[in-house]
Every structure is written in structure tokens, then in C-alpha cells.
Amino acid sequence: MTTLIKSPTGRASARPVGRRPLTHVQRDALAGYLFVAPQVLGIAAFVLVPLALVVYFSFHEWNVLANTFTFVGVENFERFLSDPQVAPVMRTTGIFSVALVFFNITLALLLAVMLNRSLAGITFFRTLFFSPVVVSLVAWTIVWGFLFQDNGGVNGALEVVGIDGPNWLREGPTAMAAVVIVQVFKNVGLNMVLFLAALQGVPQELQEAARMDGAGPRTIFARIVIPLISPTILLTFIITIVGSLQVFAQIAVLTQGGPGISTTVLVYYLFQQAFLFGEFGYGSVLSLVLFLIVLVLTVVQWQLRKKWVFYEN
């Protein structure tokens, strides 16, 4: 029962009688929904659905080769609580994350301060320190793997200055140090650039005023610069911590989690359980744990920002 009505121009319109045209607000809302639709669909397809599937898998035992998929209730969660490997893996993950965040942020800030000046050729050094960020991660790690061999470049360099270097990748503490070094140098350039941009946004007048009031460089840095770049510090902390919990390729290429399990971090342990051992149910539990850790750390940092992050407004 549709009736054609004449538009003011005389052309027929198929709009049913009784249906009102969209208001401005509704049209705006529709446009808004259409704009966010691709992002929402992407998140749904690549985040929410996989997350839901991981929760689903965590209650099942999936034997890929035997083609069996069995509901096991909370058995995988109970296994997580009684798994003797979990404590050392968590400890290793914590050590790696703390070491990475400390050295990465410190070095990035140091480099940014050093490179935040107008000197001839300064762009070259900025490019130099940033360049590892754009290098393929696996290629970067493989090269470092050769350098860290017992008879590799690092020990060769140490020998020149009379130091008998360790067998880096074969001893627990040095293997962890090697993985941290590789990751720090890989990504320090990114944080450095972020800090550099933040430093260049610090008003010179404030520093001039402080200097005229008798403040030394250290005081100016601690009392003026650091508070003003604190939003960037928060951002780099979140990025680096989340990144540290996702480190995988470096471990897989350099140490395969060894020696022993001294460099087996949570992500690598998850990979072993799910993809090497075919324990997809237990692997799903581990990935849920990882998700919760990342979520909690991010939320905590976000809440703490009110206490120590300075915002101009």
C-alpha cells in the first residue's frame, strides 16, 4: 500500500506516506554511526570475537590431531593455579618488563635531552638512533644473535679492552640481559622521538624565568621540564609496559626460552603451550591471564595519571 506523492519539483518519490524525514539530529547520528562503523566492525572481528573465542576455548580441551574438542569446565584454570612453571614464568616476565621499562625510558629520555639542541648534523644523530625502529624485528634479532655468540662481535669487542665476555645466550642472567639489550636498542628510538617532541613543546620562557630566579639546570629539568612532559612520560610508560608483555620474536630467535626456562616470558610460554604442545585450552587460559595483566596495568597507570601527570589546562 505505497502511494506515490509528487515532490515540489514534480518528480515522483517512493517515500511511503506517513514516514517522516530524518531530523538533523538523526542525520548527524546516522553519519556518526557510519563513520565509526568500520572501526567498530574491525574491533568486533579482530578483538571482541577472538576474545570471546579465547574465553570459550579456555573451558575446553582441543586435541588438534585427534580432532576432539571436549568441555572440561574449569580444569584449565585449576591447572594454571597448580602449574609449577607459572611462578618462574611470571617472575621472568616481571624482571624483563621492569628492566625493559627502566632502561628504555631512561635511555630514551637521556638521548632526547642530548639531541634537543640546534647543532650542525644533529638530524643525522636523531635519524641514527631512530633507525632501528624501522628495521625488521626478526632481522634485527638474528643479527644480534650472531653478535651475542660466544665467539661473536660483542665478546670480540670486550676482548679488545681486556674483558673475557660471558657466553651471553647460554647463561641465565646474561641471556636475559641480552634479550633486554636487543629490545631496548630496537625501540628506544621511538620513545626518544616522543620525548624529543615533548621537550620541544616546553616553553622557553618558563625555563628562562627559572634560570633568572637562580635555578640550576638540574632544578629546571626536575621542576619544570619533567612535569611539563609528564603526559608523554605516561604515554611511553604505557606503550613500553604493554610492549614488554608482548615480547616474543626476540625470545624465539635468541634463546627459545632458555637456558632452562630462564627467558621464558608469559607470551612465549603461551606460544609453547598452544602452538608447540597443541594445548589450545590451556593456552587460552594463559592468554586471558595476559589480557587481564595488561588491562589492570593500563587502568592503574591511567588512574595514577591524576596524581603525577601535569596538564596545562
Add this chain to the structure above:
Amino acid sequence: MRSAKMLTAVGLLAGTSLLLAGCASSTPAAEPENVQLRMTVWTANEDQLALFDDIANEYIETHPEVKSITFEPLPFEDYTTTLTTQVAGGKAPDLAWILENAALDFVDSGALAPIQDTLEKTDGYEFDDLSEAATALWQKDGELMAYPFSTSPFVMFANDDLLQAAGQPTAAELQAAGKWNWEGIAEVGAAVNAATGKAGFVIRDFDYTSWDNLASVWMGWGAQPWGDDGASCEFDSPEMVDAFTFLHDAAFDNKSMPGPGTTADFFAGESAFTVTQISRASVLPDSGFSWDLLPLPEGPEGEYSMVGQAGIGVMAKGENAAVAADFLAFFSNPDNSKKLAQWFPPARTSQLTTETLAAANPVLSADQVENVVIPGIETGVVRPGHTDSAKVGQTVRAALDAVWTPDADIEESLGGVCDAVEPLLGK
């Protein structure tokens, strides 16, 4: 009224469709057509892949229902993981090469479709020609689940140029002098390392991670990682302790073997000896040094030999299992087995002859084939395997790291290996 007619028409159409669909499902399954087979392999050797393509094309010519057969090389290091992930993702290949250390997992799990019936019924296949020793690993309840396409003995290659440069006897001279044993190899290897800085002997692919390659050494001491039933750990047995003491001394004391974190490639002229499979001989003509090939050295328990095996299985989850099994029967028939023998020593007893193997391996002399290759295949024992191979392998690897430190207590460290792996063996 128009709506009612339309609904009636749609209803009739739907009903007819369902009826036709029902009839279709009750008729015998249609002959397969446009079949596209895929086989995962771990070789990327162009010559080998070209031969596989030739065999596949020959098969397609006589089987119009098969549209294509592709061979998909996967990296050897992650081969089983990648294959399993493909299966998990619903993208199982139709056929797959299977490593011997994963054989029990694949054969016992039901992942493979039985192939014996197809092979036996294929004209001219000569199923009984397959050696029992070669097929033993690939059987389940007396039925063959995968075809052992390669039974390759582990042997010792020697770089005679490097030995002479270090003032040491050549491999043949060592053997003639009755010193072709691990003690003699370690002694000469240490001398080579001291004189040239190059490595003495290398257990290829071990790299202080792939520990099962060490079976080519510990078998000489009569050791094995677990009992025949697979349930009891034997890493802490006196034989194994002696074997690992020998290896530890070689790595850290007399330096006849490269230590952890040090690499040496025999085929690049960086070591005097290497233990590896016979199939590596194909790269030796390009090595630029004079070399020799001998059986594995004697251990305290005397002579022994080890073989590496690889099987081809038809994946039960594949959509074209029957066609895939038929292609496997063609791929491994006597004619094609002879062609493949140049890289993959066959499982057919009629082809384990000096004539066949020497013709297929022009790099090797007739003497080497007769005295090293054939006895190695005939008497060789496969590397240790166990169900849940990845988890067992990783657990042993992690625990064995304690052995590979200069001051390690071998007996205690191997006891630690048993403590770690025993709960898994009992499952």
C-alpha cells in the same frame, strides 16, 4: 490474492528444491572432479621439487579428475608446529611429510588416514617389497598409516684436507689404524682445534637444543633416553652418564667439539668431522675440499648405526583423502621410488642394492654405498620417539641445559632431566 499466489509459488519451489536435494543426497557419491591436492614438505631444494612436479604431472595426465598437485615447502625448524597449526585452522593439507620424532603423535592420534589398502590394491605397487624395519614406526594396529619415503643413515663425513693441515691422519688412515672410535675422533678433533682453531667434530643440527641428535653418539654407549615401554626415564643410567661425560669433556675440556654458542659448518670447511645424514652428501662436490664418508665411529659398546626416517601421510581431515592416497601410491611406486632414491634412500628392499643406490648417488663411490650406506640402512635404529613429542622434547631440552655449563655435575644434571620428564613419560 497476489501475495497468496506468490507465497504458494515460493512454497512449492522450496518444497521441490528440498525434495531434489533429498534425492541427490540419497544417490551414490559423485565421482570427484577438479581435485586440487596439496602436500606439505620441508625441502626447498629446487631439484627435488622439480622431480616431485614431474611425478605429479605424470599422475595428472592419467587422472583427469585431479586438476593440480602442489608441494608446499614449510621451514624445517617449525615444520610440525606449522603443520599442526594448519590442521587446527581447518586448512589441513591432503598429504604431509612427517618427521620421525612426531611419528607416534600422528600415527596414534588418528590424524592420518590408513593407506595400506590403497597401496596393496595398486597395480604393480609390490607392497611386500617394503622393508619391515622401515615401516615399523608408521604402523597402527598392524596397518600402515604413512609411507616411509626416506630411510637415511647417519654417517660421519670427514674433511681430509683439514685433517692433513693439522698434521693428523686422514679418516681412512684412522680407520685402518683401528682408531675409528669416539675416543680417537675426540683425540684427533682436539688436535685439529688446537692446530687450526677450527672445530674437531660437530653433531650437525644439535646446536645444544635438538638433543635427540645426540642419539648418534649415546647409542655407542648402549644408552637410551627411556625404556622400551616409554614409561621410565633412562637419562640417569650409567651408560647415559658416561656418554654425556664424553660430550661434556669434548665441549669444555679437550675442545674437540664446539661449545655452546659456537657454530661450525662442516660443509663450509669449518670442522674436521660431522655426523649427519647421507642425503647431505649432495652438497659436497661444491665444498672445495677432499672428503671421505665413513660409518659412525665405534663406541664402548662397539659398532652401531642410526637412521633418520620421514614418512608421507594422508591427512584424515583432508577433503580428498581417497584421491590423495591414490596419488601417494603412484608417488611411491617402484619406478618413482627409484627416481627419488637419489635423495631419499628407499624403503624397498629390492632397491637397497649397490647398483641402484650408486646410480642414484653419483657423489658416492660404490665402496661407500656398499660399506656405509646399505649396512647403515639395514641395521640402523631410529632416533628415540615418544608420544607428546613436543612437550617431552622441550622438557628435556630445558632440563639438559644444566649439563652444558663448564662446571656441570653430569650425574646430578641428568637426574634432573629424569625428574622433569618422568611425569610426562608415564602418561
